[in-house]
Amino acid sequence: MLGPVETRSVSPVFVGRAEELGTLHDALARARAGEPQALLVGGEAGVGKTRLVEEFAAAARRRGAVVALGGCVEIGADGLPFAPFSTALRALRRELPGELAAAAAGQEEELARLLPELGESRAGRHDEDGMARLFELTARLLERVAAEHTVVLALEDLHWADASTRHLLTYLVRTLRTGRLVVLATYRSDDIHRRHPLRPLLAELDRLRTIRRVELARFNRDEVGRQVAGILAHEPAPDQVDAIFQRSDGNAFFVEELAVAAHEGCRTGLTDSLRDLLLVRVEGLPESAQQVARFVAEGGSTVEYRLLAAVARLAEDDLIEALRAAVNAGILAPAPGGDGYRFRHSLVREAVSDDLLPGERSRLNRRYAEALETDPALVPADQRATRLASYWYHAHDAAKALPAVLEASVEARRRHAYSEQLRLLERAMELWDSAPEAVRATLRPVDYTEVYPHPLSERRGGTPSGCGPATTTLRHLDLLAEAAVAGRLCGERERALKITKRALRLLEDEDDRLRAAWFWIQRSRLVQGLARGDGWQEIATAQELVRGLPPSEVHAEVLATAAHWSMLHEPGPDALKAAERAVEYARMVGADDIESNARLTLGGLMVDAGQIDAGLGHMYDVRDEVVARGLAVVVGRSHVNLPSVLEGVGRSEESVEILREGLRLTGTMGLRDAEAWIWGNLAESLISLGRWDEAAEAAGNAQRRGQTAGPHGSGANCLAYLALARGEVPEAARYLAQGRAAYGPHDPMPQHDLPISHLTIAVAAAEGRLADARAELARTLESGFPLGTQRYAWPLLLQAATAEADARALPAARDGREQVLDGVLTAVKRLTTHAPVWLAHELWVRAELHHAEGRSTPDTWSDVVTAFEPLGRPYDLARVRYRLAESLLTGAGEDERDRATELLRLTHSVARHLGARPLTDAATALARRARLPLTPVTGPAPASADPADTLGLTTRERDVLRLVAAGHTNRRIAQELFISPKTASVHVSNILGKLGVSGRGEAAAVAHRLGLFPAEMLMPGPAG
Structure with missing residues (x-):
């Protein structure tokens, strides 16, 4: 009847939208310049979002861009996990097969969760980092593909998006920083009611400056007229345009329907009902x-x-x-x-x-389900399980729906779509009682569960000791266990906590201590994640439940969790014992990942207890093993914990080397949160080594890359320390506030609290608030320093003692000083000094206490300087050299003045190089008061004078400088001089400080300029 109009219900003329299209083209231009763009296009249903995207996509293709379209898929009111991303990546693979393969190289198993064509996804236990790892690898994949090609990633119908798709989109918008990429998503604004799951996402994205919102309004009358003319292929009558505009209210889709209906001539009786308008042409078929x-x-x-x-x-x-x-x-x-x-x-x-009709809907879904069961190849493999589950569920057939829903939950878990897994498991629990007993009896836990102890043991071919024979039939408790972990992994901790409560209530009627212990461990993690406590009560309950039971994986996990908690909160002998037993039990039952984590914990606790070499040996072994096995989560932790422990015992160069390798590995594996922790640890080690500009950059990266509070707090603390050392006290106070806010009050840990207290004392002292500094010290001393917290305790006590020493001349500071000094000294006597850096700090703190009492001597400070000289910590060395110079100038003779002059020159040179303005100013002021020159007297040196002596170089340092000037590395220097590379590194750092230069090249230039070495001495020797 409609003739040619039947194929022209869409106007061939693109009407209006000039401003909105201009915004999209501007985003494309910015992306082509290397600045990734993110846009959200919203509008009511039928307003023209898809047409706008189509026009933009066509224009982008004409400009050489690759356009990858993906739409959110709704199946019987259920979303398909990651559907728009899978579709878009598939399109990208068709367009750029070689580039996408190269970008995915090495991570095909993980990325196959989104794009099955890349290969078989990796099996194995799932963890908190699984989804984050997939998201990070996806972001890096897109960045690599978009490095050489402009890519438009268009995702339509976001209002139907599953939770995993929403999470991935948010992650991309937050983290993409490079690449010629435009991420464009559309959604129906009129569908986003108050409880719609997209609403929180839109609110969150609104707060980001990196995303632009485009809202499509309805057409005005002129635009409606142009649209109708395009559809009818002739200019419509004005009264017809008026009628269509009035009835459509400018909605582009309704204009199309009304224009076609008016053209038919037999639809004049059409009611204003929206449903009638939408169904009228269907009913004409x-x-x-x-x-x-x-x-x-x-x-x-x-x-x-x-x-x-x-x-x-x-x-x-x-x-x-x-x-x-x-x-x-x-x-x-x-x-x-x-x-x-x-x-x-x-x-x-x-x-x-x-x-x-209701019965008709059930019948249609049944026919879909039966067809798909008969021939699974009718739909893509990655959609099969989810669609079959949806069809059977909406067919209201519990016997068929329950196994189908469980199978879909396994597929969702495999893809790290934990939100969808949780929803499917909750649907399975809803169907549980409705399904016939005969059907439930055929379900085996090994087919549908992964996290629960029984099927894990069954997969290893054994029965978990202490809980009877392994179950061969799936139980409701198994579903609760899977749902609890899925809820934790997708961030639905409140729902997961309720699930564990329900499970423990069911277990009250059963004598199954192992299962109960497992659920208590889950509750501990959830309580900590929800900031409702430190989780120890739940761990202690689990420990009581497994006490006396034979070794099992659950037993090992309980012990490992208890040891790790104790390491962070209350390190000591009990924690060490728990870690040893966790390693033993995990090894007996073959739980490799639990064993690796427990060995890392054990190694750290051994170092804290003074068994430094043995503890580090454990940690190095684990690091090497998990890297060789590609065990991603433990790779991340090993490259965070091992360098942290090394830094704690003063082996900063060694720490930096491992951290650099850790950045490479975590970047390759997509371990973004571990990477953020590594940046924070790197900042700390670089500060120790006097590489402050690099340290500030690393601390900023920790804050930018971190998804959790820890890296944010760590980065803020490092920046606060640098600001204080450079005299930027207001900045230091600001960063201190950031660090304190990041950690919060809910789960106190010494590794968080002690650095915050240290900085609080330092900022208060720098602002002249000695009383506040003393109050913070008193609070900390009252809490005490648990065993293993030496690395944090020594700098804190040093800061308190230094504040008292610097304020010793102030009358107002005399009251209460003796009590403060006694408190510091008492704490000093209780701390261990197993590492050279801790021993050096003990000498320094005691020297500051003497200084505060007015009985400081050059001998005391000489011992401190000697202790710090081999440690490779230039700023600390400069500070104690300043103190020694200060002590020497009290009633000094000519020899002491010469020595003080050398010390102040070295101090001033290092402080100026670092930008440590307070120390620079102090050295300048002291030299001025003592009338000492900070720069050597110019003019020809006596013929017998050795330039190396005027620089304060020792014989060994002179030998090292000769090899530096010859261009040798630290390793080559070590070989030439028969010393270790670490010792060579320490000598090089000392030389740079004495010469007042920032690098090896400048040191070599100084040596050449002063003619320290004849040319023949600089000739390269045989290769080492």
């Missing part, structure tokens, strides 16, 4: 075409042709004719890629679906 439309409406956003044929059960010619009628009428359209059909507009699909 032949009956077979209407039936096919109903099948497509219930099959999902897109239905594959072969699946539709199996469900419709029509002769192929009849099916094609029915489809042709629906397509010509503008009701259906071929899906992108040509493999199936979808409604041209989702509003019509929803109207057709809503028009189905």
Whole structure:
């Protein structure tokens, strides 16, 4: 009846949207310049979002961009995990197969969770970092592909997005910083009601400056007139435009429907009902075409042709004719890629679906499910389980739905789609009682569960000791266990906590201590994650439950969790014993990942207890093993904990070397949070080594890369320390506030609290608030320093003692000083000094206490300087050299003045190089008061004078400088002089400080300028 108009319900003329299209083109131009762009396009249903994206995509392709389109898939009101990203990546692979393969190289197993064509995804236990790792690898994949090509990633219908898709989109928007990439997403604004899951995401994205929002308004009258003219291929009458504009209210899709209805001439009786408007052309189709439309409406956003044929059960010619009628009428359209059909507009699909009778809907879903069971190849493999589960569920067949839903939950878990896994498991629990007992008896835990102790032991071929024979039938408790972990991994901790409560209530009637202990460990993690406590009560309950039971994986996990908690909160002998038993039990039951983590904990605790070499040996062994095995989570932890322990015992160069390797590994593996921790640890070690500009950059990276509070706090603390050392007290106070806010009051740990207290004392002292500094010290001393906290305790006590020493001349500071000094001294006597750096700090603190009492001597400070000289910590060495010079100038003779002059020159040179303004100013002021020159007297030196002597170089340092000037590395220097590379590094650092230069090249230039070494002495020797 409609003739040519049937194929022209969409206007060939793109109407309006000049401003919105301009915004998209501007984003494309910025992306082509290397600045990634993110845009959200919102508007009511039918307003023209898809048409805008199509026009933009066509223009982008003309400009050489690669466009990858993906839409959120709705299947019977269920979202398909990661559907738009999988579709878009598949399109990207078609366009740029070589580039995408190269970008994914080495991580195909992980990325296959989104794009199965890359290979088989890795099996194994799932952890908190699994989803984050997948997200980071996806971001890096896109950045690499977009390094050479401009890429537009368009994701449509975000209002149907599953939770995992929403999380991944948020992650990309937050983290993408490089690449010629435009991420564009559309959503229906009129569907986003108060409780819609997209609403919090939109609110969060609104706070980001990196994303732009584009809101599509309805057409005005002129635009409606141009749209109708395009559809009808002639200029419409003004009264017709007025009528269509009034009834459509400017909605582009309604304009199309009304224009076509008006052209028919037989639809004048059309009511104003929206549903009638949407269904009128469907009802004008032949009956077979209407039936096919109903099948497509219930099959999902897109239905594959072969699946539709199996469900419709029509002769192929009849099916094609029915489809042709629906397509010509503008009701259906071929899906992108040509493999199936979808409604041209989702509003019509929803109207057709809503028009189905309840029994009819169940029958259609059953036919879909039966067709898919008969031939699973009818749909893509990565959609099969989810779609079958949805069809059986909406067919209201519990016997079929329960195993299908469980199978879909396994697939969701495999893809790290933990939100969808949780929803499916909750659906399985809903179906549990409705499903026949005979069906439940056929379900085996090994097929559907992964985290629970019984199936894990069964997979290893044994029965977990202490809890009876392994179960061969899936139980409701198994589902609760899986759901609890899925809730924790997807961030739904409140729901997960309720699930564990329900499980423990069920276990009250059973004598199953192992299962109960497992759930208590989950509760501990959830309580800590929700900031409702430190989790120890739950761990202690689990320990009581497993006490006396034979070794098992749960037993090992309980012990490992207790040891790790104690290491962070209350390190000591009990923690060490728990770690040893955790390693032993994990080894006996073959729980490799638990064993590796427990050995890392054990190594750290051994170092804290003074067994430094043995403890570090454990940690190095674990590091090497997990890197060789590619055990991602433990790789991250090993490259965080081992360098941290090394830094704690003063082996900063060694720490930096491992941290640099850790950055490479975590970047490759997508361990973003571990990478952030590594940046924070790197900042700390670089501060110790006097590489402050690098340290500030690393601390900033820790804050930018971190997704959790720890790296933010660590980075802020390092920046606060640097600001204080450089005399920027207001900045230091600001960073201190950031660090304190990051850690919060909910779960106190010495490794967080003691650095904050240290900085609090330092800032208060720098601002002249000695009383506040003393109050913070008193609070800390009252809490005490647990065993193993020496690395944090020594700098804190030093800061307190230094503040008292610097304030000794102030009358107001005399009251209470003796009590403060006694408190510091008492704490000093209780701390261990197993590492050289701790011993050096003990000497320094005692010297400051003497200084505060007015009885400081050059001998005391000479011992401190001697202790710090081999440690490779230039700023600390400069500070104690200043103190020694200060002590020497009290009643000094000529020899003492010469020595003090040398010390002040070295101090001033290092402080100026570091930008440590307070120390620079102090050295300058002291030299001025003592009338000492900070720069050597110019003029020709006596013929017998050795320039090396005037620089204060020792004989060994002179030898090292000669090799530096010859261009040798530390390793080569060590070989030449028969010393260790670490000792060579220490000598090089001392030389740089004495020469007042920032690098090896400058040191070599000084040596050449002063003629320290004849040319023949600089000739390279044989290769080492």
